[in-house]
Amino acid sequence: MAGLKQVQRQTGVALWRQIADRIREAIGNGTYDETGMVPPETVLALQFGVNRHTVRSALAALAQEGIVRAVQGRGTLIERKERLNFPITRRTRFTAGIGDQARETRGLLLDEAQEEASAEVARWLGLKQGEQVIRLETLRHADRRPVSKATSWFPAERFAGIGEAYRKHESITKAFAELGLADYVRATTEVTAAHAATADLADLELTPGAILLIAKAMNTDLDGMPVQYSISRFAADRVQFTIEN
Amino acid sequence: MAGLKQVQRQTGVALWRQIADRIREAIGNGTYDETGMVPPETVLALQFGVNRHTVRSALAALAQEGIVRAVQGRGTLIERKERLNFPITRRTRFTAGIGDQARETRGLLLDEAQEEASAEVARWLGLKQGEQVIRLETLRHADRRPVSKATSWFPAERFAGIGEAYRKHESITKAFAELGLADYVRATTEVTAAHAATADLADLELTPGAILLIAKAMNTDLDGMPVQYSISRFAADRVQFTIEN
């Protein structure tokens, strides 16, 4: 089954990047778990049907990402191997969902603003276009690795001060609690995938061409009243979603 | 908000491909819906900060995909603009889920085999490793455009003949019905994203570097007995998932 790993030429994606992507994926798969090492450069070159130098470019990129570490004379060691599982259920919460898989989770508030609701935001929050909303730009880490960057909107009237509360607690759930919303539920989630935008690359410590899993989500209170609409961008090679029905 | 659309150099992904990806995305967004055309090449070159020839390479790639059509003297017209919505619920079915958004859906059986369950397949289907399973390789179209390619496994004993039934009905639901399973439910779905493997490129009519949304799903009968485990690869620029809780 694990036959030739093919790559294609003249596609606008350099061979070394295609190979880097496949090796990263294989590491995530656990393909090399037995040895804890990537196969020798000459073997990889043969498998992919390219020159050894091309493989070296790919491994250099992975080393740059901190995924592997080459040791002269020994081989190329795997440094990290992770794919966090993010459950999407009616009770989806970031911190609680990731929490048991990471020793430490953090939530960083990058930006906060009050603005008029766009058509899209208004539709999701059940507001009129132009009504006031609070927008938070947040970056979430697990064990010091960035996992997702999210843009969230909240009805401004009901959730005044949520930025400050988030900054304090580093959690939406706790920020809601401080503002008097003890519980909420996930109503809808839309999932797509796309290449990372430049603005997200640095924050998520990604290289261009990297893939994002994008979740557009709407949370309501227990009466079904929308309380949050968010667009979260997850580094696709670090996360998978699980939907239990 | 719609400021400079940036692209990055020396990343292993050619500028023309990055630009093609962003334009394809913008078309899907409805960014150019007013005119039904992509902005002039000179304007795009300015927006992306590249030479006009580089933009032309990007547009040529999109024309090759059938997404745009350039007309000398007029401009570059948008041919297709679509992102099918695929709901993931307890009652997820491909044909019914996509059916109302497309005039015609098809399901093609690419390959069929009986084999021993791998560790992963056995775990999902609640079998012992090495027990017999039937594997189907299917390709699903909507309006003659390939949407997803899926590998499915079924317990061999209970679902003997499912390949033939699928070939006849072009639907898993109907194939199940013919074999006496009137109803089933989606138990679990895992969603990830990755670059398309070479083996899937041609079938899904994608170019290398394209993104797949990958759904690993397990269906059970009404007694909770696993009846199907599948790994579906969706062309990410043609599909989004919706999860309603």
Added chain:
DNA sequence: TATGGTTGTCTATATCAATAGACATTTCGA
């Protein structure tokens, strides 16, 4: 300590990707 297997470095060459500029061709409206 000698040897095989591995990564590191260097030179050279060919092809692809991107820029630059000039001009042709087509469409559409003033």
Added chain:
DNA sequence: TCGAAATGTCTATTGATATAGACAACCATA
């Protein structure tokens, strides 16, 4: 019917990507 605006084509040049071969440096172990 003229001209502005748009795409199409051509030549030339530079830098990134990929191949090829050779050899050095290092590690583990027989």
